[in-house]
Amino acid sequence: MxxxxxxxxxxxxxxxxxxxxxxxxxxxxxxxxxxxxxxxxxxxxxxxxxxxxxxxxxxxxxxxxxxxxxxxxxxxxxxxxxxxxxxxxxxxxxxxxxxxxxxxxxxxxxxxxxxxxxxxxxxxxxxxxxxxxxxxxxxxxxxxxxxxxxxxxxxASPVFALDIMHNFKSLEEVTVVSPDVGGVARARELAKRINAGLAIVDKRRSKPGVVEEMTVIGEVKDRVCIIVDDICDTAGTLCKAAALLKEQGAKEVHAYISHGVLSGPAVERITTSVLKSLVVTDSIEQPAPVVKAKNIRIVPVxxxxxxxxxxxxxxxxxxxxxxxxxxxxxxxxxxxxx
Incomplete structure (x- = not known):
């Protein structure tokens, strides 16, 4: 054409x-x-x-x-x-x-x-x-x-990279975190784009939607951690991963998610969690509670x-x-x- x-x-x-x-x-x-x-x-x-x-x-x-x-x-x-x-x-x-x-x-x-x-x-x-x-x-x-x-x-990773470079003062203290082993390739790609370190949260599920155990692989102490994933649904795993990173000594925890499904208790969990910010794209039209949430931000695609x-x-x-x-x-x- x-x-x-x-x-x-x-x-x-x-x-x-x-x-x-x-x-x-x-x-x-x-x-x-x-x-x-x-x-x-x-x-x-x-x-x-x-x-x-x-x-x-x-x-x-x-x-x-x-x-x-x-x-x-x-x-x-x-x-x-x-x-x-x-x-x-x-x-x-x-x-x-x-x-x-x-x-x-x-x-x-x-x-x-x-x-x-x-x-x-x-x-x-x-x-x-x-x-x-x-x-x-x-x-x-x-x-x-x-x-x-x-x-x-x-x-979404190149858009996320631009957003991170614009909003974070020092990329030297940033570590990109994959919330599971399956998302390592996605996290590694973003880490490479912003020249940051990489860590992994290894999770084991007893059944769909239920996480039994989580372990951090990599150094996150005194680091600004950025969790990156493609989908956030009920935000249970995301908030648990953020809490674990804080327990391991992370200075701040942020999250960049391509698609904010954000169903059920997701917004309440995020707003009351240790997450300093959650960034999602507008691939899904978000309702008023998401738009008004204090620590949720929407970037345009x-x-x-x-x-x-x-x-x-x-x-x-x-x-x-x-x-x-x-x-x-x-x-x-x-x-x-x-």
Whole structure:
């Protein structure tokens, strides 16, 4: 595709604020207005989802912006039905922009007679007529292989690196901490970006959601610890890990999480914990209690997603957005001088 002249955005109900911010950023990048396609996505009395697209989308390069966050099933069905509506309206190409990919934690069989729901969702997305997927920090990299269509998986770590360099005075005393062994690669990548040390919290679970024992591997005494992970759900493990780091002599404990699911008692746990700050992206639209929480901060991913959408439409590199050197000019308004 030669140019983004026929590019159009459409949003579901999962995160309309993010969709609007992406459109605004794209307007700045292109130097001309980018508006969301006029459509209605609503429910009948029996909760069936209905979609009607008012604008002409024939031969257009369509991007559906829709996280499959809570309520995951409703938002997933919205995405599928919107894709079907666009396909039947003769859209040239349909790209699903899924900042938070739900069901990603069910990426393998953990015991006998359990599903691999992430693969099922990938099949549904493909069968709905979607040609490409753009997402952010998949829970497991192998989910890209569940699709038979191209998948671009962006990373929050370069944005986090810019935020850390902007907000922390001395990076020499910073240690990046992985909250489990499985997240070491993610933590190591961020540590490398900011030239910091690395530690690991080894946890053993008796059953899903219940942690029996936690051990710190690495030196954290008198260090500013930054826990990095992709998902924070009920925040139980995160708060326990933060408390353990403080017990081991950490000066401060902060956390950078790509997707703030923050369900149930999460906000209360975080606000009453030893965490000095929790930073999440706006991949999931947060309710008022999260926005108002004293130690929770939200960083935007709209600038990066907007540039990625333009790159896809223009047929240029998306992987160029994996580094903070490329993102620094894009985030200049948020982190001046970094």
């Amino acid at each position: 030669k140019a983004d002249l026929n590019l159009k955005l459409i949003s579901g109900n999962a995160n309309p604020k993010l969709a609007g911010n992406i459109a605004k950023r794209m307007s700045v990048y292109r130097g001309s207005p980018v508006n969301l396609v006029d459509a209605r996505v609503e429910r009948f009395n029996d909760k069936e989802i209905f979609v009607e697209v008012y604008d002409n989308v024939r031969d257009e390069d369509m991007f559906i912006i829709q996280s499959t966050s809570n309520p995951a099933n409703d938002n997933l069905m919205e995405l599928l039905i919107m894709a079907d509506a666009l396909r039947r309206s003769s859209a040239q190409r349909i790209t699903a922009v899924i900042p938070y990919f739900g069901y990603a934690r069910q990426d393998r069989r953990t015991s006998a007679r359990t599903p691999i729901s992430a693969k099922l969702v990938a099949n549904l997305i493909t069968e709905a007529g979607i040609d490409r997927v753009l997402t952010l920090d998949l829970h497991a990299g192998q989910i890209q292989g569940f699709f038979d269509i191209p998948v671009d998986n962006l990373y 709209a600038p990066m997603l907007a540039q990625a959408i333009l790159n896809i439409s223009n047929g240029t590199s998306v992987s160029s957005l994996f580094g903070e050197k490329t993102l620094s000019p894009i985030y200049e308004a948020f982190y001046p001088g970094v």
